[in-house]
Amino acid sequence: MYNILIVEDDEAIANLLYVELKDAGYDCTCAYDGKCAADILEEKMDFDLVLLDIMLPEIDGYELLEYIKPMEIPVIFLTAKGALKERIQGLNMGADDYIVKPFQTGEVIARMAAVLRRCGKSINQLTFSDVIVDLESRKVLQNSLEIELTMKEFDLLVDLIQNRNIVQQRDKLYEKVWKQPFMGDTRTLDTHIQRLRKKLGWEKYIKTVFRIGYRLEG
Amino acid sequence: MYNILIVEDDEAIANLLYVELKDAGYDCTCAYDGKCAADILEEKMDFDLVLLDIMLPEIDGYELLEYIKPMEIPVIFLTAKGALKERIQGLNMGADDYIVKPFQTGEVIARMAAVLRRCGKSINQLTFSDVIVDLESRKVLQNSLEIELTMKEFDLLVDLIQNRNIVQQRDKLYEKVWKQPFMGDTRTLDTHIQRLRKKLGWEKYIKTVFRIGYRLEG
DNA sequence: TCACTTGTGTCATAGTTGTATCATACGATT
DNA sequence: AATCGTATGATACAACTATGACACAAGTGA
Numbered sequence: 001m002y003n004i005l006i007v008e009d010d011e012a013i014a015n016l017l018y019v020e021l022k023d024a025g026y027d028c029t030c031a032y033d034g035k036c037a038a039d040i041l042e043e044k045m046d047f048d049l050v051l052l053d054i055m056l057p058e059i060d061g062y063e064l065l066e067y068i069k070p071m072e073i074p075v076i077f078l079t080a081k082g083a084l085k086e087r088i089q090g091l092n093m094g095a096d097d098y099i100v101k102p103f104q105t106g107e108v109i110a111r112m113a114a115v116l117r118r119c120g121k122s123i124n125q126l127t128f129s130d131v132i133v134d135l136e137s138r139k140v141l142q143n144s145l146e147i148e149l150t151m152k153e154f155d156l157l158v159d160l161i162q163n164r165n166i167v168q169q170r171d172k173l174y175e176k177v178w179k180q181p182f183m184g185d186t187r188t189l190d191t192h193i194q195r196l197r198k199k200l201g202w203e204k205y206i207k208t209v210f211r212i213g214y215r216l217e218g
Numbered sequence: 219m220y221n222i223l224i225v226e227d228d229e230a231i232a233n234l235l236y237v238e239l240k241d242a243g244y245d246c247t248c249a250y251d252g253k254c255a256a257d258i259l260e261e262k263m264d265f266d267l268v269l270l271d272i273m274l275p276e277i278d279g280y281e282l283l284e285y286i287k288p289m290e291i292p293v294i295f296l297t298a299k300g301a302l303k304e305r306i307q308g309l310n311m312g313a314d315d316y317i318v319k320p321f322q323t324g325e326v327i328a329r330m331a332a333v334l335r336r337c338g339k340s341i342n343q344l345t346f347s348d349v350i351v352d353l354e355s356r357k358v359l360q361n362s363l364e365i366e367l368t369m370k371e372f373d374l375l376v377d378l379i380q381n382r383n384i385v386q387q388r389d390k391l392y393e394k395v396w397k398q399p400f401m402g403d404t405r406t407l408d409t410h411i412q413r414l415r416k417k418l419g420w421e422k423y424i425k426t427v428f429r430i431g432y433r434l435e436g
Numbered sequence: 437t438c439a440c441t442t443g444t445g446t447c448a449t450a451g452t453t454g455t456a457t458c459a460t461a462c463g464a465t466t
Numbered sequence: 467a468a469t470c471g472t473a474t475g476a477t478a479c480a481a482c483t484a485t486g487a488c489a490c491a492a493g494t495g496a
Binding site: 405408409411412415426428429 | 472473474475476477
């Protein structure tokens with residue numbers, strides 16, 4: 001799970017980000033001013049990424065950026081619209097990306113993912129819709145709530161997500177998850193699909209393709 | 219098979235990419251400068267993805283990007299290390315991803331696959347008239363509306379499209395779709411053809427060739 | 437033992453497929 | 467051109483098959 005520090009003096013924006021990122025499976029901490037941010041960084045150094053507003057009371061974003069640099073934590077600047085000079089300066093100073101306010105949360109998440117990937121901080125995790133699947137811990141989060149899946153359910157889910165939008169033929173799917181030939185004529189696969197559907201409330205995503213198999217759609 | 223356009227003035231890099239991507243199953247075309255790339259794009263518009271170096275003689279990557287945009291072909295930028303500004307500008311201009319030189323070919327392939335998937339460019343896709351048939355998801359779209367076909371209908375449609383403008387003899391057609399010898403004298407094949415015609419409104423495209431079979435015409 | 441996972445059986449239902457029937461279109465023959 | 471035999475279109479229906487839903491039993495590990 002990623003640890004994100006949100007540095008933003010506008011509490012409304014900070015909290016919005018906090019909630020949305022939490023939902024997207026990120027652990028977040030908010031700092032409402034530069035000094036506070038510095039303190040938090042000092043105390044807990046294992047952030048994976050910092051979202052940094054430039055206009056901050058007291059210590060501003062640039063100063064903070066200098067402070068963060070030696071920690072080698074990627075930084076995404078949050079800048080007001082039109083403040084071109086800020087952006088350029090930010091990038092020159094070594095920010096990894098910037099996002100212009102007002103922003104869509106989806107965009108933030110996408111940029112964050114890109115930056116994290118670029119920085120090699122990629123963790124083995126898959127996402128689909130509101131679900132995050134961590135391959136290392138074998139945990140599944142849905143809207144930040146852990147969903148307990150059994151082994152087969154988990155493997156099945158991983159396969160479906162890795163092949164999203166591709167029909168998985170019943171026999172092939174069975175053979176991949178169960179690692180043995182499909183003898184047909186039992187309710188095993190269906191039953192597990194049903195269990196997955198139920199636990200995740202994914203009736204609409206896991207489509208059955210009649211006479212062929214299943215497809216995770218979205 | 220995917221068609222990739224490699225635009226890169228450093229021939230060593232271009233050829234390396236060419237070879238590696240070829241091995242990975244991509245059809246590649248190289249362009250060593252922007253003008254050449256534009257010509258190739260003009261001539262042959264069915265590329266699935268463009269790998270685009272930014273630093274090019276004459277026409278640079280940005281200009282070319284503007285040129286490519288209306289074609290709706292995804293673009294991955296190739297940028298020199300540290301050229302952060304380039305990256306940002308590229309992404310802002312609508313590139314789908316970028317890769318920093320020097321790169322591992324594996325990384326390039328992974329990014330390409332991701333971009334292609336994101337853009338919904340599935341290799342296994344047939345089109346005819348207003349219909350797109352995705353062989354992976356087994357979905358059929360007509361004017362962006364999904365048409366639900368049964369297994370036989372789908373197989374039949376695929377065969378017809380793959381043999382467009384060629385008469386399919388009834389017995390051959392039957393044997394291909396039903397995978398069993400044609401015993402004649404039943405309405406099975408006709409009925410399925412009718413069902414296809416009806417679902418797609420393709421009375422005018424699926425022609426019957428009296429006493430021979432059917433032909434998808436257009 | 438208990439709690440949990442996993443596989444299988446049964447039944448109901450829904451969707452698919454093949455065939456029969458009748459109507460219409462085609463083409464050869466006169 | 468008229469006629470006739472045959473092929474195909476259209477439709478409805480019956481048979482079939484796959485899947486969902488559920489319950490339960492066997493297996494497994496704490």
